[in-house]
Amino acid sequence: MIQTTVLVIGGGATGAGIARDLALRGVDVTLVDRDGLDSGTTDRSHGLLHSGARYAETDRPSAEESIAENRILKEIAGEAVRETGGLFVQLGDDDPAYFDRKREACEDIGIPTEVIDGDEAKARAPGLPDDVERAFTVPDAITYPARLVAMNAADAREHGASIYPHAPVEEMTVENGRITSVSVGGMVNDEISAEYVVNAAGPWAGKIGAMAGVDINMFLSRGAMTAVEYDELDVVLNRAREPSNADIVVPHESEVILGTTSVPIDDPDDYDRDPAEIDELRTKSAELLPPVEDAPERRTWWGVRPLYAPDDGAGDGRDVSRDFFRLDHADDGVENFVSAVGGKLTTYRQMAESTSDLVAERLGVDAESTTAEQELIGADDPELLDAFVDEFSAAGIADADTVATADRLSPADD
Incomplete structure (x- = not known):
């Protein structure tokens, strides 16, 4: 039996971030993931560090959180971030009123913008079509x-955390309203006893919750890139324009990465x-950037959005909030268990x-x-960061063109 103060389940960005936050507070932390760190939703994204503009007029809390974290990560994450700036582009068939609403919402929130004409937009983004009306930055x-x-996990370890990248959770024992042990396979192959258990399993949060007898109503949608x-x-x-498929291009x-679609699914391990x-x-995407229609393909992948929708969500999931939720399962009868769900x-x-505060x-x-x-540890040393990626089996597909590791995925996904 392994003893720890806090067991964090899930080695994506949120789980690794929780392990780091608690370790920096002097807490004894153990982090487990089943398939290597960064093997779930975090890796299967397009790597956009949002300014919040995407949600400004429809989901103000998410927009406010995004611009705040955008500024923080640019300061602390070093070579894990590349500052590019972004453009919201109005083409000839796009509603100018939508453009104005979004820009005004950005300004109201404090997301800085600058309106530029079509010629200036094409100068800043070669390849834009001739019908560009205007854009804002x-x-x-x-x-x-x-x-x-990987740098979050390495920072957590530097402050005393134990990190197990290949250690799937198999079973939980709940007695008298507390999780008393968690059976973990793989490189752990033992039971872990923790004073507190954190569920940061992303799309699998519902499955982890079920092991503790807790119902977590996730709304899952797949997205292709x-x-x-x-x-x-x-x-x-x-x-x-109103959010829809293929409305973002990420350099x-x-x-460039073309994204994305949104199709509801039931199981993050089994979907078409x-x-x-x-x-x-x-x-x-070629409507926005014509050269991409015939450009050679590098790789293709699907990711699963771990949205939380206690009221079941709606439609294809685009209307479900991107805000995050901290679920204290003491309210569900399991007093030493919390789930961090939603967000991005x-x-x-x-x-x-927020989760570590609780x-x-x-x-x-x-x-x-x-x-x-x-x-973050190694922020200004890309070679060290990529060594951390190798060590924690965090090499993925979203940034395969940039992160230099010995254990890189092949160009094709599935």
Whole structure:
């Protein structure tokens, strides 16, 4: 039996962030993940560090969280972030009233914008079509998920945490309203006894909750992405219209990532991957950036959004809030169990701080979070960060063109 103060289940950005936050407070933490860190939703994103503009007029809390965390990560995450800026682009068929509403909402929240004409937009983003009416700038950026997760895990370990990248949770024992032990396979192959258990399993949060007899109503949707060769874009492109498929183009080193679709699913381990979604990404993204329609493909993948929808959500999931939720399962009869659900990559650190605040309160730990001010380990050393990625089996597909590791995935996904 392994003894620890806090067991964190899930080694994506949020789980690694929680492990780091608690370790910095002096708490004994153990982090487990089943398939290597960064192997779930965090890796299977497009790597956008949101400015909040995408949600400004429809989901103000998410927008406010995003711009706050955008600024923090640019300060603490070093070589895991690339500052590119972003454009919201109005094409000839797009509603100008939507453009104005979004920009005004950004200004009201405090997301800085600048309106530019079509010629200036094409100068900043070569390849835009001739029917560009205007655009406005936002402080979007790029993050490399593998590095971000690995540096959080390494920082947690530096402060005493134990990290197990290949250790699937198999069973939980609940007695008298408390989780008394967690059976973990793989490299652990033992039971873990913890004073507190944190569920940061993303799309699998419902399955982990069920092991403790807790119902967590996740709303899961799959999203397709494809990376194609194109090295002339240095700014994130967003289509200034109501959210729909293929309305974002994210630049990486010598490629761009086209995203994304949204299709509800039931099981994060078993869902269809429809090639027609990739064709749609190509065709519709070409309306915003024509050269991508025939550009050579680098790789294609699907990710699962771990949205939380206690009221079952609606439609394809685009109307479900991207805000995060901290579920204290003492309200469900399991007093030493909390789940961090919802949110997105941009707000992982805030999710981790909020969850760690609750855990610290329950444990009687007075130390406050310092993760917003303290630079992550290895922030200015990309070679060290990529060594951490290898060590924690965090190499993934979203940033495969940038993160140099010995254990890189092949260009094709499934």
